[in-house]
Amino acid sequence: MSESPKARVALLGPGSWGTALAIQLCRNGHQVRLWGHEAAQIEALKRDGENRQFLPGFRLPPTLIPTDSLDEALADATDCLVVVPSHAFRSVVSALHERLPSGMGIAWATKGLDSTSGQLLHTIAQECLGDRPLAVASGPSFALEVASGLPTAITVASATGSFAERIARLLHGDRFRAYTSSDMVGVEVCGAAKNVLAIATGIADGLGFGANTRAAIITRGLAELIRVGMALGGRTETFMGLAGIGDLVLTCTDNQSRNRRMGLALASGKGVREAMGEIGQEVEGVVTALAVHRLSTRLDIEMPISEQVYRVLYEGISPEQATKALLERDPKPEFG
Ligand SMILES: NC(=O)C1=CN([C@@H]2O[C@H](COP(=O)(O)OP(=O)(O)OC[C@H]3O[C@@H](n4cnc5c(N)ncnc54)[C@H](O)[C@@H]3O)[C@@H](O)[C@H]2O)C=CC1
Numbered sequence: 309m310s311e312s313p314k315a316r317v318a319l320l321g322p323g324s325w326g327t328a329l330a331i332q333l334c335r336n337g338h339q340v341r342l343w344g345h346e347a348a349q350i351e352a353l354k355r356d357g358e359n360r361q362f363l364p365g366f367r368l369p370p371t372l373i374p375t376d377s378l379d380e381a382l383a384d385a386t387d388c389l390v391v392v393p394s395h396a397f398r399s400v401v402s403a404l405h406e407r408l409p410s411g412m413g414i415a416w417a418t419k420g421l422d423s424t425s426g427q428l429l430h431t432i433a434q435e436c437l438g439d440r441p442l443a444v445a446s447g448p449s450f451a452l453e454v455a456s457g458l459p460t461a462i463t464v465a466s467a468t469g470s471f472a473e474r475i476a477r478l479l480h481g482d483r484f485r486a487y488t489s490s491d492m493v494g495v496e497v498c499g500a501a502k503n504v505l506a507i508a509t510g511i512a513d514g515l516g517f518g519a520n521t522r523a524a525i526i527t528r529g530l531a532e533l534i535r536v537g538m539a540l541g542g543r544t545e546t547f548m549g550l551a552g553i554g555d556l557v558l559t560c561t562d563n564q565s566r567n568r569r570m571g572l573a574l575a576s577g578k579g580v581r582e583a584m585g586e587i588g589q590e591v592e593g594v595v596t597a598l599a600v601h602r603l604s605t606r607l608d609i610e611m612p613i614s615e616q617v618y619r620v621l622y623e624g625i626s627p628e629q630a631t632k633a634l635l636e637r638d639p640k641p642e643f644g
Pocket residue numbers: 321322323324325326344345346349362391392393394395396400417418419420449450451452588589590592
């Protein structure tokens with residue numbers, strides 16, 4: 309992949325992932341304006357020279373300029389990368405409508421569905437911005453490890469091949485491999501569904517079940533993800549790739565995952581609010597569990613593990629009751 313000319317990137321969302329990606333872009337020689345909607349948070353970034361709230365311990369490079377002005381972030385920007393949580397995606401992207409030059413594309417690294425409609429995020433971007441290039445970046449990538457420069461691989465999917473290549477080139481570096489894909493739907497479904505399954509795995513581990521259970525949830529969870537992903541038009545190879553099995557395994561097996569930690573907390577008897585408060589960051593699987601429940605009901609797709617996570621989060625059943633319900637299901641052919 310040839311090196312890209314130096315870009316000026318408007319990166320929207322100064323959380324842990326936005327900050328890590330901003331650091332990665334600066335490593336590649338690009339300039340970044342990192343926009344956040346809270347003036348106090350941006351002031352703290354400028355004052356501290358690091359993101360103490362979401363990604364402590366990493367100096368912000370001099371080519372990374374924090375700002376709370378969307379206009380300033382976008383002034384002269386060559387590229388725009390959105391990294392806000394899914395619940396804020398629609399409002400942030402609709403604010404771009406009047407500000408983006410016509411024809412300029414946007415990419416996002418948000419994982420989740422639209423929190424009110426359950427739609428995939430490219431549909432929201434199309435609704436808000438009309439016809440322009442869109443791309444989603446996803447894959448197994450904890451912010452802390454990317455900021456630390458540990459080898460990582462992700463995928464950038466777009467229906468516009470040249471736009472996927474452009475965004476991948478911006479991000480790709482010595483220790484950060486950015487592949488490309490044309491399967492936006494598959495990549496978006498994977499990034500959303502895996503968070504719900506990570507909560508399930510956290511619950512199982514928190515209840516003291518073993519390695520067999522964890523492997524079973526990951527594998528049968530993948531089957532659920534594939535069923536819903538195929539129904540929406542995603543491709544099989546995507547589910548077997550970085551955004552699919554790659555991110556599912558990462559998130560289900562490592563305690564850096566906030567979704568997995570949510571499951572562990574629920575299994576220890578904590579309530580959803582208490583656990584979210586302790587984690588202190590976005591736990592995307594919570595709103596996604598509701599969206600996936602609605603989606604699977606509408607499409608009439610069996611997603612038993614995700615459904616039990618939904619019932620624990622929204623119907624107040626206990627993790628033990630959810631486990632019992634899963635284990636009592638009738639045996640059936642593994643495939644088909
Ligand atoms: N942290 C990670 O390792 C990774 C996170 N992601 C995804 O990136 C997205 C962002 O997550 P994180 O940065 O980890 O979250 P975070 O909890 O670290 O930070 C959230 C950020 O969103 C901002 N925000 C909250 N509400 C907002 C609103 N209404 N309008 C504008 N900004 C708002 C907050 O000010 C904060 O800067 C999520 O979809 C997550 O799934 C994807 C890959 C890795």
